Amino acid sequence: MTAATFVYALLFYAAVLVLAGGLAHRIYVYARVPAPLKIPTTPAPTTSSGVALRLLREVLLFESLFKSNLWTWACGWLFHAGLALVLLRHLRYFIEPVWGWVAWLQPFGIYGGFAMAAGLAGLWLRRFTVARVRFISTPSDHLMLALLLAIAASGLAIKFVAHTDIVAVKAFFLGLMLAEWQPLPADGLLYLHLGLVAVLMLIFPFSKLLHAPGVFFSPTRNQVDDPRETRHLAAWAAKLERQD
Numbered sequence: 001m002t003a004a005t006f007v008y009a010l011l012f013y014a015a016v017l018v019l020a021g022g023l024a025h026r027i028y029v030y031a032r033v034p035a036p037l038k039i040p041t042t043p044a045p046t047t048s049s050g051v052a053l054r055l056l057r058e059v060l061l062f063e064s065l066f067k068s069n070l071w072t073w074a075c076g077w078l079f080h081a082g083l084a085l086v087l088l089r090h091l092r093y094f095i096e097p098v099w100g101w102v103a104w105l106q107p108f109g110i111y112g113g114f115a116m117a118a119g120l121a122g123l124w125l126r127r128f129t130v131a132r133v134r135f136i137s138t139p140s141d142h143l144m145l146a147l148l149l150a151i152a153a154s155g156l157a158i159k160f161v162a163h164t165d166i167v168a169v170k171a172f173f174l175g176l177m178l179a180e181w182q183p184l185p186a187d188g189l190l191y192l193h194l195g196l197v198a199v200l201m202l203i204f205p206f207s208k209l210l211h212a213p214g215v216f217f218s219p220t221r222n223q224v225d226d227p228r229e230t231r232h233l234a235a236w237a238a239k240l241e242r243q244d
């Protein structure tokens with residue numbers, strides 16, 4: 001086994017542990033944050049199914065961003081939709097046999113790669129060209145966009161500039177999952193792509209990318225607008241009332 005295979009195998013085990021453990025911890029923390037007040041952004045749904053639909057629209061269409069800024073919405077949505085396609089396309093490296101719909105989706109995944117890169121480029125440009133956005137942009141805002149763009153660019157370069165042995169890549173990842181390690185192809189671009197992906201996984205639970213699970217815990221979005229029908233009582237407040 002080469003040194004690179006060994007290093008990348010350990011790197012991905014560590015990255016999966018940090019990503020899964022970190023996300024689970026964050027979600028646990030989010031779920032326990034008290035929401036003492038009724039603060040849905042109105043007009044808001046008055047039923048739970050309405051709230052579920054509102055969250056679905058928020059997650060799939062970025063509805064509130066659409067209402068606030070059309071350009072940011074267009075770039076943001078393009079990036080996320082592209083990313084979703086790319087991730088679904090990547091499923092083929094982790095399953096054997098490959099499910100029918102994953103095979104069917106492969107060509108769309110490539111469009112997804114370009115859409116993802118274009119959206120990211122737009123979002124990054126915005127941080128330089130819109131004065132008030134430039135003013136509030138921190139180095140981590142820039143680095144996160146740079147990291148995602150570098151992942152997309154290195155992936156597209158593997159696909160269109162210098163092919164790698166994708167069968168061996170798949171064997172490597174299946175091997176990691178089955179604890180029967182297989183060699184990783186010796187390929188600089190692939191090392192770069194996978195190294196950047198591992199960095200992304202390692203920093204995800206500590207970064208702004210936590211908005212992905214976070215959106216589900218936002219009281220302004222996940223609360224039913226029914227304070228006139230039902231008295232809102234947070235769990236901790238209910239406990240205090242019982243003690244009186």
Ligand code: HEM
Binds near residue numbers: 093110114155173193
């Ligand atoms: C362990 C996880 C990953 C592995 C093993 C992997 C591997 C690969 C490989 C081998 C290719 C070239 C495909 C080909 O030549 O047909 C590729 C392409 C690509 N990767 Fe990844 N990648 C991973 C994660 C990611 C992630 C998390 C992203 C996005 C954030 C990403 C974005 C892309 C893009 C945009 C392309 C070009 C379009 C495509 O071929 O799908 N990759 N990846």
